Amino acid sequence: PKVIFISSPNNPTGNTLEIDEIKQILDHTKNSVVVLDEAYAMFKTSDYSYVTELVNEYPNLMIIRTFSKYYALAGVRIGFALIGKGLDQFEKFSSRYLGFNRLNEIIALAALDSAEYYAGITAQMNKDKEMFWREFKKLPGFKPFKSDANFMLVEMNKKQMPQLKSFLNERGLVIKFMAEEYLNSQLRITIGKHEENIKLMKAIKEFVSGSV
Numbered sequence: 001p002k003v004i005f006i007s008s009p010n011n012p013t014g015n016t017l018e019i020d021e022i023k024q025i026l027d028h029t030k031n032s033v034v035v036l037d038e039a040y041a042m043f044k045t046s047d048y049s050y051v052t053e054l055v056n057e058y059p060n061l062m063i064i065r066t067f068s069k070y071y072a073l074a075g076v077r078i079g080f081a082l083i084g085k086g087l088d089q090f091e092k093f094s095s096r097y098l099g100f101n102r103l104n105e106i107i108a109l110a111a112l113d114s115a116e117y118y119a120g121i122t123a124q125m126n127k128d129k130e131m132f133w134r135e136f137k138k139l140p141g142f143k144p145f146k147s148d149a150n151f152m153l154v155e156m157n158k159k160q161m162p163q164l165k166s167f168l169n170e171r172g173l174v175i176k177f178m179a180e181e182y183l184n185s186q187l188r189i190t191i192g193k194h195e196e197n198i199k200l201m202k203a204i205k206e207f208v209s210g211s212v
Contacts, residue, residue: 001060002032009040012178012188014147016041019050026058033087036063040149042070043122046115051082059086069150070118071111076104125150128197132189135201139208151190153178158185167207173200 006025008017017025026034036054055061063082068074077100083090111118129152136144136154143155156164161177168175176188191197 004029004032004034005037006034007037007039009038009044009148011040011149012151012176012183012186013153014040014145014149014151016044016148019054022054023057026054026061030058030060032060034058034061036061038063039066039069041065042118043125043150044148046119055082055084059084062087062090067108067111070122071108073107073111076100076107078104078108124194125191128191128194131197132191132201135205139205141208151188153183154187154189155185156187161185161187164204164207168200168203171203173203175200 004025006017006022008022009015022036041048051063055063061084064079065081066079067076068079081090129147132152132154133144133146136142141157141160145153145155147153165177175190178184178186178188189200192200
């Protein structure tokens with residue numbers, strides 16, 4: 001069977017598929033293995049009642065999660081999956097080639113026990129995303145997009161991207177300037193610490209005021 005991968009929230013756009021949209025896809029792909037990548041889902045909500053519903057209703061569905069994003073534990077190389085009954089054979093799949101071990105497992109369990117800590121960080125990140133969105137809306141030549149992840153996409157004048165990149169690098173600020181086939185006039189900004197976000201926004205506003 002075919003394997004179909006869906007990312008929600010998506011990278012680099014940050015948008016999330018609604019449950020009805022996911023169900024619509026699943027209703028038309030019952031002869032395929034569908035993998036729903038939710039690496040960034042916890043930045044949007046802590047309500048995961050829909051996960052059980054989806055997996056029970058669609059036996060061809062696999063929902064995968066990772067500790068790399070929300071828990072900022074990319075180094076421990078731990079992820080997990082929720083698997084529909086039609087994909088029982090995947091329960092036997094396990095990979096340790098990236099260095100998974102007992103210590104990594106203990107770290108992952110400690111992260112799961114630190115819900116309040118991570119919720120506080122996420123709440124501040126969401127406030128800063130709103131700050132970015134609000135401030136970019138005021139700037140001529142920039143178009144921010146709402147994001148449910150720990151980053152956001154901002155469209156800008158493509159011709160000004162090299163100048164802005166140099167301007168930010170001179171100030172020790174590094175963000176991703178998209179250079180893909182269909183995404184080549186956008187910034188992908190990872191949401192950092194509050195003071196870092198303020199510094200970045202201030203620098204971009206300074207660049208705009210000097211180039212107008």
